[in-house]
Amino acid sequence: MTAVFKREFKSYFITPIGYIILAIFYAFLGLMFSSAYSVGSPDITAVISATSLISLFLIPVITMRLICEDRRQKVDQALMTAPVKLVSIVLGKFLAAFTIYALCFVPTVVFEIIFASKVKINAMSYIYSLIGVMLLGAALISIGMFISCLTESSAVAAILSIVINFVVFLMPTFSSMVKDVKYFSWLSKVFDKMAFMNAYESFNNNIFKVADIIYFLSIVAIFVFLCVRFLEKKRWS
Secondary structure (H helix, E strand, O other), rough: OOHHHHHHHHHHHHOOOOHHHHHHHHHHHHHHHHHHHHHHOOOOOOOOOOHHHHHHHHHHHHHHHOOHHHHOOOOOOHOOOOOOOOHHHHHHHHHHHHHHHHHHOHHHHHHHHHHHHOOOOOHHHHHHHHHHHHHHHHHHHHHHHHHHOOOOOOOOHHHHHHHHHHHHHHHHHHHHHHOOOOOOHHHHHHHHHHHHHHHHHHHHHOOHHHHHHHHHHHHHHHHHHHHHHHHHHHHOO
């Protein structure tokens, strides 16, 4: 798994993709921090939560090459016949993508220190919001990685991931739309259960729920499992 992780992590910086992702994310974070600082708001939670929208676009870029690129370059068979478990390959790729995503939030540490030098801050609020955005990112990365299994085109994988991310993002809206519709009101509860953003908002509101953590980790586990099963099927086909 370590070898796969190193290979995938380095691949982000062999091409400009890794630098572009970090540059865009840092620029966006800087803009949000500048806006909060200029109005005298020391709440880092608002800065972090604002990244959920841009993540819908950038996470697909992070995940689009994870598996389909190996198929396009015809190296997938060599990788799958290597003396390493498929779950280790998938986890190595997932952790590489997640590490890139986590690096996007490094500047928030500096921002929190700047806020702390000016006013008294609530450190737990920062920690909760950071945990929330990491869990949300992990779930979206696992979904994007699975989509990357389904196609040989990085562009198609990115587009499909963006569409699915938007569907996930709009689940609360879908829920409110059908809530009062006769015969379809039951769908409201289904959409609420599927809405990542409902669980994510708990962390932004300084509410620490073990159920929300388990929810996001379950999503990750399900899609990692699906990736492993897909590669296993490809191995024996």
